[in-house]
Amino acid sequence: MIKVGLLGAGRIGKVHARSIAADRRSQLVAVSDIDAQAARELASTHGARPLSSQEIMADPGIDAVLIATSTDTHAALIEAAVRAGKAVLCEKPVDLNLERALACQAVVAKVGRPVMIGFNRRFDPNFAALKRAFDAGEIGKGELLSITSFDPAPPPVGYVKLSGGLFRDMAIHDFDMACWIFGAAPASVTAIGSSIVDPAIGAAGDLDTAVITLHFADGRMAVVKNSRRAVYGYDQRIELLGSDGLLSAGNVLEHTVTRITTAGAQAAKPEYFFLERYMKAYAAEWSAFVDAVQSGSDYPVTLQDGVHALAVADAATLSWQEGRTVKLIGGRPA
């Protein structure tokens, strides 16, 4: 049984607490949050103890730490957790600053303990099936990947200001999916975007609508389309064109009933947002982490993957700001 300390009892922390509790091989034993009330409530829901993050790190009875705190705390908590000898799963992104993420990676490498990053979409059953089919050679050589990722509604501007921007906060998932599916990091990134959904997002220095093109060294391409508003729900689709065919993974709908009348055909909307669409993915992500901890095998998502996706996000930000294609050289935007 893996004894787990959860850091962060917010939106995603609560989701992870459920996954930990639902897996027979893990037990949530402690919850920490700087909001003591939030820590107490989540801990009591799962029969765990509210502790400080320092107490969790220092407790030899705690084997693993799941970091689901605010982004600006991730790098320091990863470093503390590996130094304390814990198995670590940390939410994305590693940090909002690439140099800080690289420094964290250096500390982790020195300690010599791996860290898994929470790119949950890899564990979505539909996207995982697409990746398996691609890896099995079902469409030959991959050539053009298209990722659609639209949120149902824009976040409050207060969130936008602290988020690191659409590329580092939202598109980073799509960048990871592109790198994962193609098994490589892009050689260059071109991004265009605007704030046509909510001008207040533009006034805050961010964008809400973007198209990003990733160009890989061997000529393969990926196009990521992002919007902060799709009025019909969370639109999450992938299409991959290969030399021998096409793979596509569509939305998960609220239900499977379709109605066809003389007026036409109607199906249900996509599930509303990530807390609906990706619940299976979060559970599968946790299960994959436990598999790796128990078997001693490599984590399916690494800290290096988290750093790569952040470098792509930085390149996209620079491309959008400067109106040019940005190369990635030595893992850094140039």
Ligand SMILES: NC(=O)c1ccc[n+]([C@@H]2O[C@H](COP(=O)([O-])OP(=O)(O)OC[C@H]3O[C@@H](n4cnc5c(N)ncnc54)[C@H](O)[C@@H]3O)[C@@H](O)[C@H]2O)c1
């Ligand atoms: N993979 C995904 O699908 C996904 C979805 C949502 C959020 N996230 C990521 O998860 C992280 C948390 O996001 P959220 O939406 O749950 O935010 P949130 O604000 O709801 O929760 C964060 C919690 O962390 C607590 N916290 C902050 N600093 C702390 C510290 N030093 N020690 C202990 N607790 C601390 C806060 O009090 C808060 O309760 C972010 O990095 C975000 O990018 C990932």
